[in-house]
Amino acid sequence: MNIQPILTNEQLYPYLLKARYGIEKESQRVTKTGDLVTTDYPKKLGNRSFHPYIQTDFAETQMELVTPVTNSVSSLFRWLAAIHDTVYRSMDPKEMLWPMSMPPALPKEEENIVIAKLDNFEDVLYRRYLARSYGRRKQMVSGIHFNFEFDDEMIQKMFELQEEYKNYYQFKTDIYLKVARNYLHYRWFTTYFFGASPLSEPRYFNGNEHPEEPVRSIRNSPYGYKNHDDVQVTYRSIEEYVNDIQQMVEEGKLSEEKEFYAPVRLRGGKSVADLANKPVRYIELRNIDLDPYQPFGISKEEVEFLHIFMLFLLWTDEEAEPDDWVEQGEQLNNLVALESPLAQTTCYDEAQRLIVEMRNFIEQTGLAVSTEVLDQLEEMLDDPSQTLAGKIYLDSEKSSQQELGAQQGLSYYKKAWQAPYQLAGFTNMELSTQIFMFDAIQKGFQIEILDEQDQFLKLTAQGHNEYVKNGNMTSKDTYITPLIMENKTVTKKILQRAGFRVPQGKEFSNQKAAHLNYEEFRDKNIVVKPKSTNFGLGITVFAEGACKNDYAQAVDTAFKEDDAILVEEFLPGTEYRFFVIGEQVKAVLLRVPANVTGDGQHSIQELVAQKNNDPLRGENHRTPLEKIQLGQSEEFVLREQGYELDSIPKQNKTVYLRDNSNVSTGGDSIDMTDAFSQDYKQLAVETAQALDAAICGVDMIVPDVNAPAHTPNAYGIIEANFNPMMHMHCYPYKGEGRRLTMDILKLLYPDFVE
């Protein structure tokens, strides 16, 4: 098949740069000085027998991080970031991930390399076999498996544009076979540029045969982790490939299919045998060394290069019979892998030719990619110290490879702990959803982001799906419950009839009528508020009665937010948010209106700026707290207390900038969960039950936390919230954080989350 005219056909153009990617990355757990740990797998993580993202490789210390299949490089790296963040912060804070392919110094006794303590005994037996067959030390090397799938529409278009093949499955399989063979032939090219295991650490070889270090890649050399020589599998045709593997297993040369450690595997169904009936769906590149200079072991540029390389391997024709072609590649790669990292490669001319051909390929297909990466490869070709192996070797010379690994590892560890409330990769989403996703990844839920802007997730576990919006809107509540809560009049009627104390009040849908009703409220303490709103907008409190003008202004303010308002009895006391999940109060929070404390030197404006400097304060619910604003509302509240923005409050004087206590308007959150006795919590639970709510924020006024809840006027229910913020409970300004997101997961999957 003459493939180049097909690939240059303009019909193919929109699909060439589309692909699906997935990464599996192994990493050893080490101490912060880079010593292999002796601890068990982190308990916080969900069971690795079924965990979709976090598993164990050979050893108990060897984490395997697996991304979902993604449609773009950026999405791939978001997931890499999120899974790394979750792994780091689920491990003992004294531990971190080793950023290199070659393990740190191994134990003196081989037996002290602990085989992964998996639940499934078959898995343990398999690892015991590997230990016997290859030795435990060799299994301790780590790397990246890169799964790559061409866009399916591209292959379909290609099929339409050729005439040689009548069978689409066969065509698709042969496409991947060609790429696989070419990859096997040219993989010395990636070994030269991205090989990153120049040196071994103590006891890796332990007296066995070893290369003359430094090299380009121990892992990709004959001294690396590969099958015994009697394992021979051809890539001539899919039938022969499948047959060979099956025969190797039958003959006992492989214990299982998965022991086939080729640099490229063809992937389709669950087992190799499936490839007899199904086309190859993607290929797995297994020869990528960990790049210690990258937090996730591989750079975006490397992935982008691999994509173009895959296309190029499809484009470029083979120049020998399949088995010879592959065998030549094996020889070349072994040569390059064992070269000194600072030496010019023996494949220098061939590498230059490939780069020129790649440039030609890009030009002919008109691929909209920068050729900067090829310029870089050329520089690296001329200057081996710029290759990964070269850099690692040179940096190791300054101290040691162990030191380099520890230092790099520590920098990634620090980054993961720097803002422990965020989930790297998804920091643009609302914080509650970030925390929720963290917990879901940790416990082993499959997550799909159905709509990022809308914080809309799909969770899968135990073969069951749940949809979740904002981390707290779920199938556990009924449709009518949030509609009841949204309508404060309806909420109050229902609660009042159920025997709860709620503020008396009146509803107005007519602004004039509300104004005229002043007389009825003139001597009463009242709250004027929009009938339905969130975040405390448009609310005015008159704790000591209101004059007619102020009342009228409050009415107008409330009407700006809604077309109906409530004028309600003001219940004296402090308002607390009780967060009810299922039949329990999981957190109680005191919210203090936006405030600053004077130091006798700085103006209010300056104090606000200082307080806002805290990285915990941000905007739009992406951080645990919100920045204090200096808008009309704040100036109004200050003026009422006799302050201006440039007033300088006295030492220790607390100045409030808001009447309302919402965290959304810069308030402080103070956890009070343990301060309340069970009787108040029971009241909140019963409030939620009266509204048939499974997840709900109950706002309760309590004048005296220590008075029993049955004391007259001990409490009043102000309202119930159907979309209560969770992150302010998880990371309060003061007090203990409460992991509500995990409680929601438990509510959704009581048997899955322990």
Next chain:
Amino acid sequence: MNIQPILTNEQLYPYLLKARYGIEKESQRVTKTGDLVTTDYPKKLGNRSFHPYIQTDFAETQMELVTPVTNSVSSLFRWLAAIHDTVYRSMDPKEMLWPMSMPPALPKEEENIVIAKLDNFEDVLYRRYLARSYGRRKQMVSGIHFNFEFDDEMIQKMFELQEEYKNYYQFKTDIYLKVARNYLHYRWFTTYFFGASPLSEPRYFNGNEHPEEPVRSIRNSPYGYKNHDDVQVTYRSIEEYVNDIQQMVEEGKLSEEKEFYAPVRLRGGKSVADLANKPVRYIELRNIDLDPYQPFGISKEEVEFLHIFMLFLLWTDEEAEPDDWVEQGEQLNNLVALESPLAQTTCYDEAQRLIVEMRNFIEQTGLAVSTEVLDQLEEMLDDPSQTLAGKIYLDSEKSSQQELGAQQGLSYYKKAWQAPYQLAGFTNMELSTQIFMFDAIQKGFQIEILDEQDQFLKLTAQGHNEYVKNGNMTSKDTYITPLIMENKTVTKKILQRAGFRVPQGKEFSNQKAAHLNYEEFRDKNIVVKPKSTNFGLGITVFAEGACKNDYAQAVDTAFKEDDAILVEEFLPGTEYRFFVIGEQVKAVLLRVPANVTGDGQHSIQELVAQKNNDPLRGENHRTPLEKIQLGQSEEFVLREQGYELDSIPKQNKTVYLRDNSNVSTGGDSIDMTDAFSQDYKQLAVETAQALDAAICGVDMIVPDVNAPAHTPNAYGIIEANFNPMMHMHCYPYKGEGRRLTMDILKLLYPDFVE
């Protein structure tokens, strides 16, 4: 107790005109010519054994309409209107309600007056006893029982302002006892003005003793429906009242407490005995004749008068010992009841004195009521022909009382059937909710309107509450389901993965990005629409590709409605709305865009005006269809077809004024439920199930209704709606109406609604 200074205390003022009202009204079912029917109780009505609003009195033909307790006169009359509407339209369309207290001509054989065929045998036995004790004929008289309760805060304030009573319960009971005694003394006053049974019809007396007709009120006279003379109950004190009744029952003079037919009953708990421990809560006035000039048997003015009269009876002191005072009243009433309706009453002077005293009372308390009603009473006093009895008598003279009754009855019947989709009393609410309430009243649900503007109802039946908004938002759906449907991208992802055909498309949250993506769509048929919206706003369809400018304009239009838009594959075919409830499609509707059909004479503008003249067309979902608008969108669509507003389309030429087919924008609704085979309906049900929806409108594109649903491209799911309009299915423009509201009630209460 000196009550007048208390009632004039300004603290009482805000409460005097507050009260709670309830009405029970009996009416005979008659033919449209006013003959008593022989049919059974209407089958459409829920079981009268527990129906809160519609029951049967003595005879099978004798409907009893019962309002809930209401807080205002206007609310009382809204419920009267709604219950009447429901009763009229639940009866055989050949039947109507007899508007008079005196029944029409009775059957020759007393046995042909059929005792109500109630489920509960006790109830039947009781009526058999009444038949034996009083005769069936006498039981056929009808009237109104008026339940009146003073505002509780008023009685509490009164209690606080006096010193004589220490016990609040005793105080409250004595208040009602005084009013009851005074009412018994002065009830001749209401008999004079509102007595409305001057004449009997054939065989009511059937040869028994009868008055010399015409009189003022046969029903309120000794010839009316009253206990036998040996039934004597005192109103001296509550203990004696309770004792007397219990003794009458013990002695067999009353078969049950409820046989005590006094003009006033004191009401508190479930049985009279409860009044020993609980205060009287309200009084029941039982002597109100049906006013045939009022559609509901009583006028607002009469109710308002009764309220003032109750206050006046509380205000005015008794002038004799209790029993004497009551006995004097009995004598006076018998006298007045039997006077000729056109004669001056013998109580003329006393009546004048009472009116003067009432004026004085109103002045002293400063009651904010018009004294017009008293002016009217004075006129009626001077001119007996203006009393109700006088008017009925005079009108009957013109033809006959039978004719008058038939004529009045027919006018109320016609009104009830005039707009059979509406529910009188609640026509300000959305039509779907009106229809829903009609069905709920019909079947015997207790209904509370929690929020009228918000169409928020509480239903109670079988001791279980359900909350319902817009008639279709219920506890049967989960919270996440409408959130999924609200998000078209999420909906599509879920449906696509579940294997449904949905239009392919792209989402844009950036206007510029949407503009730049034109190339991808240039040759495709597309729909550009806001990501979440209702009522078809902001949607543009390009059924044959779009030029760049039109595309850009469509993008901008969609972005006006939402901050994210979808550009989707346009699926050719016709869009149908499948309404799924539970596991069934209950209705399928074709919606045709707003249109007019030319007659070769009138302009489009005129044709629209004609079409809009249909009373079925209104605004804001208060009618089955919406008026066609003539705004920018319509002018744009016309212009695209080469029309202006004053163009005159040819005979039979259909001109569309909208691209979208929503009924909300003036479209026509055509029922297609029976046109679709089960396989399409099953698709819609499965779509709803994939979204976990119990109540849902599935919009499906079908190019050919007759093609099997499994044919390739036989269908496409456009979207699912979580707040689908029901009224357009109940009363379509063409085709059979589908009573979805009843299906929702069945879904909520499967055992209650048959």
